[in-house]
Amino acid sequence: MGVDRxxxxxxxxxxxxxxxxTTITHTAITHTAPLALVVDESPxxxxxxxxxxxxxxxxxxxxxxxEAAVAVLRRCGDDVALVLTGASLSGxxxxxxxxxxxxxxxxGIHLVVGRDEACTLPPEAVRLHRPWLPLDLLxxxxxxxxxxxxxxxxxxxxxxxxxxxxx
Numbered sequence: 001m002g003v004d005r006x007x008x009x010x011x012x013x014x015x016x017x018x019x020x021x022t023t024i025t026h027t028a029i030t031h032t033a034p035l036a037l038v039v040d041e042s043p044x045x046x047x048x049x050x051x052x053x054x055x056x057x058x059x060x061x062x063x064x065x066x067e068a069a070v071a072v073l074r075r076c077g078d079d080v081a082l083v084l085t086g087a088s089l090s091g092x093x094x095x096x097x098x099x100x101x102x103x104x105x106x107x108g109i110h111l112v113v114g115r116d117e118a119c120t121l122p123p124e125a126v127r128l129h130r131p132w133l134p135l136d137l138l139x140x141x142x143x144x145x146x147x148x149x150x151x152x153x154x155x156x157x158x159x160x161x162x163x164x165x166x167x
Contacts, residue, residue, distance in 0.1 A: 034081035034148035036060045036141060039069045039098060040114070041090045045131070049084055052137050057145040058082060066093025070101060077106045081148035082141060086114040086130065099125050108151055110144035112137075 036058035038049045043064070050060040058081055063069040066089050073080060083102050087095040096119040102111050103122030113119075115127040128136050 033057055033059045034145060035076065035079050036082040036084065036144065037063065037069055037072055037080050039063045039066065039083065039085040039089060039095070041065075041086060041088055045086065049132060049137060052134055053082075053084075053141055056138065056141040058141055065089050065091030066095070066098035066101075067091045069093075069098055073102065073106055073109075077109070080106065080109050082110045082112065082144035084112045084114075084132075084137070084140070087119060095119075096121055108147070110140065110147055112140045 034057065036050075036053045036056075038046050038053065038060055039062075040046045040049070041064055046062040046064070050062050053060040061072055063072060066085075068091075069083070069085070070093070073083075083098075085095040085098050089095055089098065093101075095113055099111055099113050099121050102109055103124060107124075111122065111125040113121055113125050113127055114130040114132060121127065126140060128140070
């Protein structure tokens with residue numbers, strides 16, 4: 001993990017205690033299950049969805065903006081099984097724009113968009129009415145986890161496959 005540390009001293013106080021400012025520039029994401037990326041501007045909606053998804057086969061990660069979600073996807077997009085996003089997000093990128101980026105750059109990810117209004121989405125995106133109902137989220141999480149298990153089996157490199165012929 002890269003950490004940027006800057007020391008600040010108070011002027012005119014001689015050897016005062018040092019104040020260290022720490023900024024995390026790289027955070028390790030560790031997980032054992034496929035990931036669910038929950039992107040919403042509302043902290044309460046993100047927390048509710050993450051708590052529910054934590055009870056499934058998916059490990060949730062939450063983001064408030066589309067830009068943060070894209071950063072997570074760039075780092076571990078192969079491990080993300082589900083992107084759940086609202087239509088309006090913090091930052092410049094809104095939910096439909098994020099959905100189009102996911103559909104274009106990470107086509108294997110199960111995409112669920114909270115629909116508040118009519119918008120252009122990729123054809124593979126699932127639209128859910130807001131507020132998200134727990135059963136709807138569980139069904140989508142199950143579909144995403146099942147698809148991720150299928151993808152992980154097909155990602156085994158050919159040099160690691162061994163075929164044994166029994167005569």
